[in-house]
Amino acid sequence: MKKEEINKLFEGLLNKYFDLKMVSLCTSDGFGILHQSRLDDEVELDRVSAITSSLVSLGNASSKQIIGGNLHSTIVETDNGNLLIKKLKLAEKELVLSIVTSKKMLLGEANYLITMCAKNIALM
Amino acid sequence: MYRKLVVIGDVGAGKSTLIRTLSEIETVDTDVTSSKNIGKPLTTVGIDYGRITLGEGDAIGLYGVPGQKRYSFIWDMVKEDIWACILLVKAEHLRAPDKLIDLINVFINDKEYCPLAIGVTHTDIKAINQVVIQKVLQEKGVNAPVFSVDARKKQSSLLLLHTLLSMHNANDFSKRENMA
Numbered sequence: 001m002k003k004e005e006i007n008k009l010f011e012g013l014l015n016k017y018f019d020l021k022m023v024s025l026c027t028s029d030g031f032g033i034l035h036q037s038r039l040d041d042e043v044e045l046d047r048v049s050a051i052t053s054s055l056v057s058l059g060n061a062s063s064k065q066i067i068g069g070n071l072h073s074t075i076v077e078t079d080n081g082n083l084l085i086k087k088l089k090l091a092e093k094e095l096v097l098s099i100v101t102s103k104k105m106l107l108g109e110a111n112y113l114i115t116m117c118a119k120n121i122a123l124m
Numbered sequence: 125m126y127r128k129l130v131v132i133g134d135v136g137a138g139k140s141t142l143i144r145t146l147s148e149i150e151t152v153d154t155d156v157t158s159s160k161n162i163g164k165p166l167t168t169v170g171i172d173y174g175r176i177t178l179g180e181g182d183a184i185g186l187y188g189v190p191g192q193k194r195y196s197f198i199w200d201m202v203k204e205d206i207w208a209c210i211l212l213v214k215a216e217h218l219r220a221p222d223k224l225i226d227l228i229n230v231f232i233n234d235k236e237y238c239p240l241a242i243g244v245t246h247t248d249i250k251a252i253n254q255v256v257i258q259k260v261l262q263e264k265g266v267n268a269p270v271f272s273v274d275a276r277k278k279q280s281s282l283l284l285l286h287t288l289l290s291m292h293n294a295n296d297f298s299k300r301e302n303m304a
Contacts, residue, residue, distance in 0.1 A: 027159040029167050030194065050169075050194040057154035057170040065152065094157055 133212035147174025
């Protein structure tokens, strides 16, 4: 049931934001749950899940050992667009949400988008 | 000199534990709660990093990487310029040696000299004959010393490190002999 709701949420976001290219949800240990994408080069959910869960865990280690705060998000900026990753909890399970946006979407807007999306999922 | 020692192996073999046991610094670990039953509550999804100082300007960096193939992008980041490799095998997982051979090949196949030592862990839970393991791996073309190791104990873990140092020393000696 929740999976369907999340899928609808992802669909709605992709329809609303043209510059949103991918939305993906996986467990914190890198197992894929849901994935929607309109990237030119399609990436497999397994690969996205492994990479994003690793980046979050490395971001977490950085925040703990270098900055000393709680991790809010991990951001990868590239020539072609941005990847934003966020941890969230749903039914006591730690999950990882990630989005890819085109370069046209401002980083602040992308950050707002993933934050809202994570909040909506956490409330389900 | 900075030497890069990579610890590879199956899920739950004790890679993170070995690095924590050997490292003199607080390790950088990327353990998260496991969503599946893998026989332990936490699993590594990024990289484990620790360090051992051998002397002035001489250190070994310990790199632990996840064993699952979907994390192969981390293997690609770590596999360059490896000084030595430790393969940890959980005693009960030995029935699938092909996966381990593939993993070994990723890290040491194209290196001029990269010694490998194999530690069999969890032998307190399941007794295993190391000669059998050695034979299985030899049949697959891997010739490496095999030890029963308790990754929680420093002396036991150091056995693998000392073996790799000895293998490097022997190789250096042999090179010098050949040149003389």
